[in-house]
Structures are given as C-alpha cells and as structure tokens.
Amino acid sequence: MDTETSPRLNYKFWIETKKGEGILGEGKWKLLKAIRDTGSLNAAIESRGLAYRQTWDKLKKIEQQLGFKLIEKRRGGREGGSTVLTPKGERIVAFFDHLYDKAENDMKRLFDEMIDELEDIME
Amino acid sequence: MDTETSPRLNYKFWIETKKGEGILGEGKWKLLKAIRDTGSLNAAIESRGLAYRQTWDKLKKIEQQLGFKLIEKRRGGREGGSTVLTPKGERIVAFFDHLYDKAENDMKRLFDEMIDELEDIME
DNA sequence: ATCAGAAATGCTAAGGACTCATAACTGCGG
DNA sequence: CCGCAGTTATGAGTCCTTAGCATTTCTGAT
Numbered sequence: 001m002d003t004e005t006s007p008r009l010n011y012k013f014w015i016e017t018k019k020g021e022g023i024l025g026e027g028k029w030k031l032l033k034a035i036r037d038t039g040s041l042n043a044a045i046e047s048r049g050l051a052y053r054q055t056w057d058k059l060k061k062i063e064q065q066l067g068f069k070l071i072e073k074r075r076g077g078r079e080g081g082s083t084v085l086t087p088k089g090e091r092i093v094a095f096f097d098h099l100y101d102k103a104e105n106d107m108k109r110l111f112d113e114m115i116d117e118l119e120d121i122m123e
Numbered sequence: 124m125d126t127e128t129s130p131r132l133n134y135k136f137w138i139e140t141k142k143g144e145g146i147l148g149e150g151k152w153k154l155l156k157a158i159r160d161t162g163s164l165n166a167a168i169e170s171r172g173l174a175y176r177q178t179w180d181k182l183k184k185i186e187q188q189l190g191f192k193l194i195e196k197r198r199g200g201r202e203g204g205s206t207v208l209t210p211k212g213e214r215i216v217a218f219f220d221h222l223y224d225k226a227e228n229d230m231k232r233l234f235d236e237m238i239d240e241l242e243d244i245m246e
Numbered sequence: 247a248t249c250a251g252a253a254a255t256g257c258t259a260a261g262g263a264c265t266c267a268t269a270a271c272t273g274c275g276g
Numbered sequence: 277c278c279g280c281a282g283t284t285a286t287g288a289g290t291c292c293t294t295a296g297c298a299t300t301t302c303t304g305a306t
Contacts, residue, residue: 007138007146007189009222015130015241023130042252051295056254066130066245073253076303080251091244099132099237106229114222118138121214122189165283174264179285196284199272203282 007122009111013099023065029096031055032089035071041083130245132234136222146188152219154178155212158194164206 014025034044045055063069070089075081085093137148157167168178186192193212198204208216 006141008141009136010139010143011134011136013132013134016133018129018131020133040252052253053255053296054294074303075253075301076250076305077252078250078305080249081253081302081304083253088244091240095237095240095244098240099233102236103233106233110222110226110229113225114218117214117218117221121211121218123191163283175284176265176286177263197272198270198284199274199281200283201274201281203280204271204273204284206284 007118009114009118011103011107013096013103017065021065024062024092026096028058028062029093032070032085032093035083036085036090036093039082039084040079041071041073044083130241132237132241134226134230136219136226140188144188147185147215149219151181151185152216155193155208155216158206159208159213159216162205162207164194164196167206 012026015023017023031044031048031050034047035041038044038047041056042052045052059071068088069086070092071083072086073081073083135149138146140146154167154171154173157170158164161167161170164179165175168175182194191211192209193215194206195209196204196206
C-alpha cells in the first residue's frame with residue numbers, strides 16, 4: 001500500500017541549440033507520431049488534446065530552427081487536405097524512439113537506486 | 124571546428140506528484156544550493172538572476188506540495204534577516220547531487236551512442 | 247463548377263509573469 | 277530599552293505570452 005504522498009521521479013530529453021535554446025522534445029515527438037498515424041495535422045492535434053493555433057506556430061518555429069521540414073502539408077482534395085511526415089520527420093521520430101528506448105533501462109535502474117533516499121526524505 | 128548547426132541533446136530530472144504534477148527540479152535545486160551558500164534568500168535569488176516575488180511564491184507552493192519546509196527564514200537582526208536550509212532541504216539538495224552525479228556517466232554514454240544518428244539527420 | 251474538410255491566419259480575451267513599491271519583522275549595537 | 281539595518285513578506289499595476297475563437301484560404305475529387 002502506498003503512502004498518501006508518494007512523489008516519483010521523472011526525466012525528459014530534448015534537442016537544443018548550442019546556446020541551450022530548446023528546439024524539440026517529447027511533446028512534438030508524440031505529435032509527429034500522431035500525424036504519422038492519422039495522416040492529418042488536425043486529427044493529430046485533436047488526438048493529443050492540443051490547440052491548433054499554437055501547435056501550428058510551434059511547428060513552424062521548429063522547422064525554422066532545424067532548417068528543414070518535418071511535415072508535408074497539403075490543402076484541398078476530397079478529404080480537405082492531409083499532412084504526412086517528411087523523411088527527416090520520420091527519422092526524428094525514430095531517433096526519439098531509439099533514445100527513450102535505450103534510456104529506459106538505465107533510468108529504471110537509476111530511479112530504483114535513488115527512490116529509497118527520496119522516500120526517506122519524504123518520510 | 125563545428126558545423127554551423129550543431130544541435131545537442133540534453134536531459135532533466137524532477138520530482139512530481141503521482142498525477143504527474145511537477146514539484147521540484149533543477150531550478151530549485153540550484154536555488155537551494157545558493158541559499159545554502161549565501162545564507163540569504165535575497166542574495167541567492169539575485170545570484171541566480173531570478174525575481175524575488177515569483178521565487179518566494181514558488182517556494183511556498185513547493186513546501187505546501189511536499190508538506191514540509193525546505194528553508195528556515197528569519198527576519199530582523201543586525202543583518203536584517205537570513206535564510207538557511209532545513210535538514211530536509213539539505214537532503215533534497217544532496218539527493219539531486221547524487222541523482223545527477225549517478226546519471227552523468229549513463230547520459231554521456233547514451234548521448235555518445237545517439238549523437239551520430241542525430242547529426243546524420245541534421246546533415 | 248461545386249464541395250468538403252483540412253490547412254492557414256487574424257483577432258480578442260484570459261492568464262501568468264514581471265516590475266515596482268511598500269510594509270513587516272526583529273537581533274543587535276548603543 | 278530604543279532605533280537601526282536590511283532581509284523577509286506582500287500588494288498592485290503593467291506587460292507579455294498563451295489560450296481560444298472565428299474566419300479565410302486552398303485544392304483534389306466528384
């Protein structure tokens with residue numbers, strides 16, 4: 001049985017510029033996966049509970065920072081439009097897949113090693 | 124010599140509630156260290172380039188979330204006042220020291236393993 | 247030509263962050 | 277015992293970023 005207050009540890013990876021300005025992390029990684037899965041920016045955004053306006057702006061900024069396109073957007077057609085990942089977009093998704101996959105074991109072990117010290121502090 | 128665009132990877136740890144609400148991370152860890160070093164909340168905040176108002180509010184919120192005090196503040200006296208870490212505050216600092224210390228090697232290795240794939244994407 | 251529905255963008259409201267100002271506190275020197 | 281010093285504590289206005297809504301634009305398919 002858990003204590004009422006049982007804080008836990010978490011971690012996060014992201015890509016940043018040389019100056020430490022964040023470019024792309026977990027949020028966009030998952031968004032890109034949703035775009036890949038749905039074929040639609042709109043649907044992807046809805047599925048992740050995000051706002052279209054800001055997400056669109058953020059994606060634009062990210063692509064500017066990276067210097068290449070992550071997604072290929074098309075307007076018109078029977079379905080109104082569609083969005084697919086560019087090859088580099090696919091590779092970014094794969095990159096984060098690999099990164100988090102490789103990190104998982106280390107993180108589990110690390111947190112296991114540390115959790116006692118933490119819970120000890122929390123009582 | 125570096126390429127003009129050379130993004131890098133970074134990582135971060137934090138303590139969160141069971142529901143995933145962030146409680147305390149790198150920023151406050153460093154602030155606590157500065158408090159410990161200076162003996163003054165005011166001086167610590169200035170040394171880290173933060174704003175007193177928000178920092179004070181944030182610390183208050185953190186202590187509420189944790190259920191115990193991280194710092195012991197005193198007003199008055201020749202020096203006007205002072206702030207020191209509580210024993211638990213000290214232990215939180217030590218905890219993050221240990222956490223980042225232990226993680227460093229794994230992270231270095233992981234990022235080394237992944238950096239080629241990343242730079243390959245970036246060209 | 248029309249339609250459908252997603253992409254794209256402008257505008258306003260809301261909320262949070264930042265700044266400044268000022269009060270409150272109290273150990274210590276005199 | 278009184279006042280000083282300077283830090284802690286808090287209120288309030290301003291600014292700025294973000295959220296939310298409304299509307300327009302686009303174009304392949306029918």
